[in-house]
Amino acid sequence: MPKFRFFPNRMEDYSAHADVSVDKERWLSRIKSLIAEILEYIRGEKSTDGGLYVGSIGVAYMLCYASEFEPLHDRKMVYLNEASDVYKFNRNYFDRHRPRDSDRTSFVLGEAGLNAVGLYLGSMTKNKSLVSANLDQYLSLHKTFLHLNMRCGSDELFVGRAGYLCGIYFIKNILGNQEKLDTMFELNQGIDDIILAMIRSGRSLAAKIRSPTPLMYSYYDTLYLGAAHGLSSILQMALQHKTFIEKHPMEAAWVKDSVDWLLTIQQPNGNFAPAMDELSSPRSEKDELVHWCHGAPGVIYLLARAYLIWKEEKYLNACLKCGECVWQKGLLNKGPGICHGIAGNGYVFLLLYRLTQDKKHLYRATQFANFMLTDEFQSKARTPDNPYSLYEGMAGTVCFLIDLLQPEKAAFPFFNVFDDD
Numbered sequence: 001m002p003k004f005r006f007f008p009n010r011m012e013d014y015s016a017h018a019d020v021s022v023d024k025e026r027w028l029s030r031i032k033s034l035i036a037e038i039l040e041y042i043r044g045e046k047s048t049d050g051g052l053y054v055g056s057i058g059v060a061y062m063l064c065y066a067s068e069f070e071p072l073h074d075r076k077m078v079y080l081n082e083a084s085d086v087y088k089f090n091r092n093y094f095d096r097h098r099p100r101d102s103d104r105t106s107f108v109l110g111e112a113g114l115n116a117v118g119l120y121l122g123s124m125t126k127n128k129s130l131v132s133a134n135l136d137q138y139l140s141l142h143k144t145f146l147h148l149n150m151r152c153g154s155d156e157l158f159v160g161r162a163g164y165l166c167g168i169y170f171i172k173n174i175l176g177n178q179e180k181l182d183t184m185f186e187l188n189q190g191i192d193d194i195i196l197a198m199i200r201s202g203r204s205l206a207a208k209i210r211s212p213t214p215l216m217y218s219y220y221d222t223l224y225l226g227a228a229h230g231l232s233s234i235l236q237m238a239l240q241h242k243t244f245i246e247k248h249p250m251e252a253a254w255v256k257d258s259v260d261w262l263l264t265i266q267q268p269n270g271n272f273a274p275a276m277d278e279l280s281s282p283r284s285e286k287d288e289l290v291h292w293c294h295g296a297p298g299v300i301y302l303l304a305r306a307y308l309i310w311k312e313e314k315y316l317n318a319c320l321k322c323g324e325c326v327w328q329k330g331l332l333n334k335g336p337g338i339c340h341g342i343a344g345n346g347y348v349f350l351l352l353y354r355l356t357q358d359k360k361h362l363y364r365a366t367q368f369a370n371f372m373l374t375d376e377f378q379s380k381a382r383t384p385d386n387p388y389s390l391y392e393g394m395a396g397t398v399c400f401l402i403d404l405l406q407p408e409k410a411a412f413p414f415f416n417v418f419d420d421d
């Protein structure tokens with residue numbers, strides 16, 4: 001028997017028109033015990049490496065998120081105090097050790113992510129000076145991103161422009177109407193400029209390599225297609241700013257043509273190849289990646305955003321195909337996280353539920369949550385290297401379980417395609 005990257009899905013699928021009930025008490029108690037376990041760990045060890053992705057600041061993000069969740073309001077102050085400790089620890093570290101440029105600017109891996117969480121924490125604790133200090137720091141990176149020219153590639157999500165935009169959208173959403181109009185104006189103009197720089201860069205590479213798409217990007221010389229370092233999340237961040245699409249029709253058409261090209265390479269099973277070079281030599285089914293980072297569970301956010309912007313059924317149909325693929329092959333044995341784990345794939349169904357209101361998807365999300373409690377998963381799944389982290393570990397699982405209980409608001413962390421900014 002070949003060893004697959006996923007457990008076979010033997011769970012019962014949704015039967016038409018059945019009612020779906022999510023056992024609130026059960027999941028709430030699970031959420032509380034997971035957070036208690038994470039807190040015990042984080043009090044002893046706060047990693048400053050790995051940023052939001054696998055560092056302790058990603059856990060602080062989860063604690064802020066949990067403290068916003070009404071059924072956990074009795075623990076709100078405990079969670080926010082813990083988040084504040086983690087934030088201060090990370091801030092002191094960055095203040096003491098002047099980080100290298102890429103560590104300072106990276107949203108997912110570096111100090112930009114710390115600034116975004118600091119602002120979130122400041123907003124949750126009504127600490128205006130914390131909000132403004134972190135906002136200033138985040139905005140001070142704008143010029144660097146405008147002219148960023150890293151050898152590895154300057155546009156993708158983890159260290160490049162797409163990540164910076166991802167953080168700006170998150171920040172704008174938190175600030176809402178609280179901030180002065182001139183700050184909002186500055187943000188909007190700043191976003192347009194970064195998207196334009198990202199598009200110039202994609203045009204230039206596409207021309208150089210004779211890409212079939214008007215826009216193409218590379219990261220360490222690989223033409224990735226998925227959410228982690230690839231084309232899909234870069235295009236998604238361009239589409240997230242609706243006024244850009246309205247103001248820049250030519251650039252918007254390049255983005256749309258690139259999205260439409262992605263539709264042509266969606267595999268019959270609904271998945272997407274991780275990178276361009278794998279289109280001509282696809283992986284065997286055993287090695288296929290059905291992860292948020294690489295594959296349909298990450299590309300779906302772009303397709304959903306395209307559907308919300310252009311309202312064409314083809315995008316929704318492609319999303320539904322992603323969902324079928326994830327149902328078949330998404331019970332990953334790499335663990336419970338959101339990057340390449342079951343919670344990340346469960347988020348696909350919460351997205352589809354928000355898009356369609358079809359209870360089938362909420363049911364499937366619940367089944368994925370259930371699977372993480374089975375003996376099969378507990379005994380055979382791998383323990384990630386960073387088991388408490390946001391992207392690889394339990395902090396991400398907690399976000400997913402909270403969203404399972406509030407599906408009308410559910411959104412993969414920092415990937416809320418429903419936010420119109």
Ligand SMILES: [Zn+2]
Pocket residue numbers: 291292293294339340
């Ligand atoms: Zn991953």
